[in-house]
Amino acid sequence: MPALATPEQQNEVSAAISERLPAKPRDSFRPTAALTAVFSALTTINSLWWVLSPQHTLAPVLFAWLLLTALLGLVSLVGSSRAAHRPIQWLTWLAQPLGIAVIALVNTTYADWVGWANLACSVATTIVTGLVAYMAYNSDISTPKAQTNSKLADFRVLMKFRIISLLLLTTLIPMYLANGGEWPKFYIVVLTLLGGTLAAGGANAINMFYDRDIDAVMSRTKKRPLPNNRLTQWEVLGFGLTLSVLSFLVLLPVNLLTAILAVSGIFYYVVIYTMWLKRTTVQNIVIGGAAGAIPPMVGWAAGTDINLFVDSPIKWLPAVFLFAIVFYWTPPHFWALAIIRREDYAKAGVPMLPVVKGEAETRRQIVLYTFIMIALSFMLVSLQVVGLLYLGLAMVLGAIFLYYAANMMRDHSHAAAWKLYRYSLLYLALLFVAMGIDRALLG
Ligand code: HEM
């Protein structure tokens, strides 16, 4: 019978496994290409709906989200495609103006030619992005990230676009709900999403400026532009501050409260979380998580003209619940990852829960926060913001979340933690989409 490993040996093995986990556990180009093609195809369905429906409504709830994701996908494809072969490069460049035309050709006052031109561009974008995805899977492209060396790509890395895409979804759907189940004016939606991107991107860049010392120590973050000396600290800080100021200016025309909320989100994330709590307390991400929960409030403020001093609290109560859902979602989302990256955080001296209280306590707290999050997700129904369809979907999505969280109590492998981390992202996206669908279908 083989001898059992000592705790020290087990630790060595787990450190070795951790070290071998890539900073990003995937080659991002192929899935990004595939997702972009799928989203482009869904956008085409929306365009078709717009042209053919009797009132030429822009109603499908996913409309703006699909456009946005397709655009974000296209932006990231451009960065990635430099490493791929020439035809892929040309096609991704061709997809840019097409994708932009799809967005530009959306007009709330429907004109026949606009609708058909929009449809034509959507179809063309779908064909082009479909080809890119096909070629990506059928050619020997290497991981683009490692070969990336342009400044533009580095600035893009500072913004953390993938995180932004989920933050924007949690901004977009509340906008729709707050406006009574209708999209606000098109320019309001666009300015809010643009302002949200600038605010979160700016905040993330300033976070990378401040954390440059610990980012250099952790294997997950050591390839970032600052620890790798691809950008100077002043470039990073200047970029972050510029985006932050721009976000305020872009959001002002939406309304003052929206702009102020976004700037408080930047302040909270940068000053309260990054500069203060992250390095000093084990409650860092519990209290700090409030920053990531502000975007739904930004969306709510953009979708309705709330005056906090005059209006009844009932008008903004749903926004508080949306905030709370993301607030209680953050610890399970992050701690699952923190368990996998425990060694990293310990090396950098960041007092994350698994480092300070151990993995068993972290697992217990993940389950606890999951229960609270699920209970809160049901509360929106009692406020009559959403109905029974949402309730059913929230129950199913919540039950799966609980399954993955509870599974971590008996399965202590990193694989089990990865499953919860990955599902946490899907959960939040689907929960917000469920709110929108419920409102769109049931009114
Ligand atoms: C204090 C709060 C939060 C902390 C500490 C946190 C931490 C993290 C960390 C460390 C990662 C891994 C990033 C990487 O691989 O480089 C991550 C990934 C991610 N987080 Fe969070 N997160 C928080 C809140 C949020 C919020 C509010 C959202 C969106 C609503 C969000 C969305 C995402 C997404 C989409 C990813 C995947 C990124 C990718 O695949 O590149 N996070 N989070």
Ligand SMILES: CC(C)=CCC/C(C)=C/CC/C(C)=C/COP(=O)(O)OP(=O)(O)O
């Ligand atoms: C309204 C508004 C602009 C709100 C701000 C929302 C925002 C930018 C949330 C980001 C959450 C996040 C990625 C935390 C990780 O920080 P970390 O420093 O722990 O992660 P890292 O180690 O990957 O840098």
